[in-house]
Amino acid sequence: MxxxxxxxxxxxxxxxxxxxxxxxxxxxxxxxxxxxxxxxPRASNPKFAVFGMSRESGAPFLAYYVTAPNAARAVAKARATYARASAAYRDDVSLANAVAVRADELDCTDGQVPQAPAWARDTLRTG
Incomplete structure (x- = not known):
């Protein structure tokens, strides 16, 4: 066979x-x-957009794009990358209440930075 x-x-x-x-x-x-x-072939992991908070304005901030099997692992990967980021970047952005959203679920027009969905903005604010 x-x-x-x-x-x-x-x-x-x-x-x-x-x-x-x-x-x-x-x-x-x-x-x-x-x-x-x-x-x-292995099934590929989906791409997630991980949003944090801008320390200056308190607004949601697109911090990283990562591939992971689920949202929790995407946040963990983003936090690991964040830990190696420059001090200036860590001073500007917080990932304490980070939220991961599948990249294919984001509303974005060509050439613009994707915005966090309403539920993600609420989660980031309330933690």
């Missing part, structure tokens, strides 16, 4: 990556140019 083959996610099943045409003719190293792989 043959193993099922799945389309390569790196080259999208083409076997080549055009951006790397200068390296071995663009052959995909993951699938060796076949366009298929034997391992089933």
């Amino acid at each position: 043959t193993k099922p083959l799945y389309p390569c996610q790196r080259c999208e099943g083409t076997g080549t990556i055009r951006a790397f045409a200068h390296v071995m003719g663009g052959v995909c190293f993951k699938c060796a140019g076949r366009g298929t792989v034997a391992t089933k």
Whole structure:
């Protein structure tokens, strides 16, 4: 019995990556140019927008975009990144009551910073 083959996610099943045409003719190293792989691809985690509070104005502030399996893990990843941020950034933004919202659920028009939904603004204010 043959193993099922799945389309390569790196080259999208083409076997080549055009951006790397200068390296071995663009052959995909993951699938060796076949366009298929034997391992089933993992489901990708959704992207979350993590909102904190501006210390100066008290308004919701889009602090980070992170990928995580759920909102709680997204906030935890954002807090870990925040801990490594500059002191100036930590002085301007607080993640004490951080809220994560799936990026695909945000209302935003082209070229504008997404705004936190009303429920997220309420959660940030009340903690």
